[in-house]
Amino acid sequence: MKIIAAVMAVLAVIYFFPAFMSRTDEINGATRESAYRSAIAVKRYLPTDERITFDTAFGLLDKLKAAEGPEAFAAAVDGLKPEEVIELAKREVNIKIATGDPAFKEYSSWEDMLRKLAAGSTPEGKKAGKAESVPLRQSERTGRPQ
Numbered sequence: 001m002k003i004i005a006a007v008m009a010v011l012a013v014i015y016f017f018p019a020f021m022s023r024t025d026e027i028n029g030a031t032r033e034s035a036y037r038s039a040i041a042v043k044r045y046l047p048t049d050e051r052i053t054f055d056t057a058f059g060l061l062d063k064l065k066a067a068e069g070p071e072a073f074a075a076a077v078d079g080l081k082p083e084e085v086i087e088l089a090k091r092e093v094n095i096k097i098a099t100g101d102p103a104f105k106e107y108s109s110w111e112d113m114l115r116k117l118a119a120g121s122t123p124e125g126k127k128a129g130k131a132e133s134v135p136l137r138q139s140e141r142t143g144r145p146q
Contacts, residue, residue, distance in 0.1 A: 027085065029078025032062075032071075042082055054082050056114065057089030064092050 025045065028038040039058055043051050058077070065073035077085055090110040097104045097113075107113040 025081055027077045027080050029074040029076070029080075032074050035074050035077050039077075046082055050082065050086075052118075053086055053114065056117065057086045060093060061085065061089050064089075064096070 024038060024041055026038070027035055027042065029035045039054075043054060046054060061076060062073050065076050076088065080088065093104065093107075093110050093113060097107055097109065104113070107116065
């Protein structure tokens with residue numbers, strides 16, 4: 001009986017060990033899809049503020065590298081840690097800003113872009129750019145009691 005319990009304990013350890021010890025901190029850039037899957041796994045261990053910055057950097061790199069070719073993005077992020085992905089995106093965006101790219105003309109730097117994107121995603125930032133919302137119904141219903 002003790003042997004069966006020991007065998008079951010060993011099998012349980014072997015079964016659950018990969019689930020608890022599979023923490024990764026690098027992007028697997030074999031393909032674009034695997035890069036996105038590993039980015040999701042890497043984000044789990046980042047603080048909230050860094051997750052937002054990482055998401056922005058990762059998405060921007062995908063968009064910027066898409067012009068270079070279908071596998072340029074995966075090759076660019078392969079083996080990078082989250083901090084390195086953010087630095088690469090920062091470098092790429094600052095180059096685009098310096099060259100006067102029309103997509104980045106409203107930003108003066110990486111930090112300015114993050115600040116403006118963050119302000120645009122908050123309810124206060126959305127209201128600041130728009131006029132007061134118009135009610136859905138502006139007419140009165142005549143002939144019916146109010």
